[in-house]
Amino acid sequence: MSTTRAKRKAVVKVSMDSVRRSSRTVQAPECLQDSPDLTTADTANKKRKTKGRNDENIQNKTQDPKEEEEKSSERLSSGHEGLSVYELERLENIRQNQAFLSSIHLFQATKELKQLSRPKASQRGLMRSNTAAKEVLPPRKSLRLQNKDAEILTLPPEPRGPLIYEESRQLKKPAGPLPMDPLNMEEGSKLPSQLLKICSENSTKEREVDLDLKNYGSTLKQMKITEERVAKVVKDRIFSAAFHPCSSSLLMAAGDKWGKVGLWKLGADWGDDGVLVFAPHTRPVGCMAFSRAHATQLLSLSYDGSFRCMDIEKGVFDDVYDIKNGLKTFDFMSHDCLTLVVGNWYGDVAIIDRRTPGNSHESVHSLDRKSLRCVSVHPVQKHYFAVAESKIVSIYDSRCLKQTKCQAVSQLHGHSLSISSAYFSPHTGNRVLTSCMDNHIRIYDTSAMATQSPLLTKIGHDMHTGRWLSKLSAVWDPKQEECFVVGSMLRPRRVQVFHESGRLQHSFSDNDNLTTVLSVTAFHPTRNALLGANSSGRLHVFSD
Numbered sequence: 001m002s003t004t005r006a007k008r009k010a011v012v013k014v015s016m017d018s019v020r021r022s023s024r025t026v027q028a029p030e031c032l033q034d035s036p037d038l039t040t041a042d043t044a045n046k047k048r049k050t051k052g053r054n055d056e057n058i059q060n061k062t063q064d065p066k067e068e069e070e071k072s073s074e075r076l077s078s079g080h081e082g083l084s085v086y087e088l089e090r091l092e093n094i095r096q097n098q099a100f101l102s103s104i105h106l107f108q109a110t111k112e113l114k115q116l117s118r119p120k121a122s123q124r125g126l127m128r129s130n131t132a133a134k135e136v137l138p139p140r141k142s143l144r145l146q147n148k149d150a151e152i153l154t155l156p157p158e159p160r161g162p163l164i165y166e167e168s169r170q171l172k173k174p175a176g177p178l179p180m181d182p183l184n185m186e187e188g189s190k191l192p193s194q195l196l197k198i199c200s201e202n203s204t205k206e207r208e209v210d211l212d213l214k215n216y217g218s219t220l221k222q223m224k225i226t227e228e229r230v231a232k233v234v235k236d237r238i239f240s241a242a243f244h245p246c247s248s249s250l251l252m253a254a255g256d257k258w259g260k261v262g263l264w265k266l267g268a269d270w271g272d273d274g275v276l277v278f279a280p281h282t283r284p285v286g287c288m289a290f291s292r293a294h295a296t297q298l299l300s301l302s303y304d305g306s307f308r309c310m311d312i313e314k315g316v317f318d319d320v321y322d323i324k325n326g327l328k329t330f331d332f333m334s335h336d337c338l339t340l341v342v343g344n345w346y347g348d349v350a351i352i353d354r355r356t357p358g359n360s361h362e363s364v365h366s367l368d369r370k371s372l373r374c375v376s377v378h379p380v381q382k383h384y385f386a387v388a389e390s391k392i393v394s395i396y397d398s399r400c401l402k403q404t405k406c407q408a409v410s411q412l413h414g415h416s417l418s419i420s421s422a423y424f425s426p427h428t429g430n431r432v433l434t435s436c437m438d439n440h441i442r443i444y445d446t447s448a449m450a451t452q453s454p455l456l457t458k459i460g461h462d463m464h465t466g467r468w469l470s471k472l473s474a475v476w477d478p479k480q481e482e483c484f485v486v487g488s489m490l491r492p493r494r495v496q497v498f499h500e501s502g503r504l505q506h507s508f509s510d511n512d513n514l515t516t517v518l519s520v521t522a523f524h525p526t527r528n529a530l531l532g533a534n535s536s537g538r539l540h541v542f543s544d
Helices: 002-025 040-063 065-077 085-103 106-116 193-199 213-221
Strands: 230-232 238-243 251-256 261-265 275-278 285-290 297-302 306-311 316-322 327-332 339-344 348-353 363-366 374-377 384-388 393-397 410-412 419-424 431-436 440-445 455-460 475-477 480-487 495-499 504-508 520-523 529-533 538-543
Touching: 085 106, 193 261, 213 480, 213 504, 238 520, 238 529, 238 538, 251 285, 251 297, 251 538, 297 327, 306 327, 316 348, 327 374, 339 374, 384 419, 393 431, 419 475, 431 480, 475 520, 480 520
Parallel strands: 238 285, 285 327, 374 419
Antiparallel strands: 230 538, 238 251, 251 261, 261 275, 285 297, 297 306, 306 316, 327 339, 339 348, 348 363, 374 384, 384 393, 393 410, 419 431, 431 440, 440 455, 475 480, 480 495, 495 504, 520 529, 529 538
């Protein structure tokens, strides 16, 4: 054991000696060395160099007063007098940063981005109502802090008997003629005389020859929209709109959610930028149309059950038909526009003759147990009319109608959800155009009036607008038998015109003046003009 310990000690001693010897050969860091290699001459040279540099700095400070004066004058001219060195450095950094941002064109990109942002909605048409000035009440003070006794208030007696709740809105206007008093003009103001002159214009002239598709497409491309062709016509969401048939000027009508009917003459100076607003109904105006035989008359019906005729010549809204509630759609069944078919939400249609005194119907017929959304009369054979029922379109003969269980002449199958609209083609009635909530637009051949009309074309189109927008409905162009127009949910916002074969003819769009969904659309019967209505009460007009 002793020999082993002695050997270990000897090994440790040897290793320590080797470590000590190696430490003598390893060079220490320069910062810790005493610089044994430097000579005194080198040290003297270094001292001379540093002394020379210091002397040069002192000479520069003492011998360049002009430069100091120039720098101080620059500070005075730039408004930086009295600033510290730190503040001057900060200003210089700001200048350099701005120069860098300018070199990469960041400021220009910011301006372009602001220009590409959503433009402000048109302010033409109806003006915002001026809210009444709030009454300024005296400031409330604590009675306790004023050393006053609290006021003793007595509660009103408890009500007895049945509670009566007041309706927030009037259910229906009173029966009988209503005066045409514009809501956006002073009380007692008369209708503009020019309005009657425009509506009395002979508008029986219509285009009988359709353009070929090439010329029709070029005509659509020439139709543009400008800021002056957008105006707020009614206050709330538009449910229906129509063109007046006169060709000398563009006169339009729109009906909104709360029964208001607005007239807008493009370029007129009466009312609010040519807009006049009336209140013949109290609930949504579901359908409206100008009479083709009496151009001074505009017929409109509402969900409140009232069907009225705006007679601009008489200056009144006449009663045409009236039920408790639920009127939805109508169409003319005669060329003199005195016989009409009216549909309601409960699946019934009523035949009305305006020559009969009163505001009642000639007959009522139950067609669908659920609902009825649209009726359209055949343009040639006026006794036929198409009805958009829950999931099927049926064509009936008015001469063979019964009170219940009416037999359809022809039916249009293939819809899987509710149908928004169904319209005969405007000249021949050989086609029926349907819009369905299953995101499809369909065209059927009704030339033979077979039991089941064949499907010609099926076009995919997004129809889901949500609860705050009016439903999309495809409508024919009355000047072109084979083409129709419909709003779109695509972005950027647009209005699309299709051929019956499914081919897209043209898309109307404008980044500055068209930024919303135009749910309600209509072509002018004689001029190259198209209107679109949105859910904020504005009309957009594309024209050549």
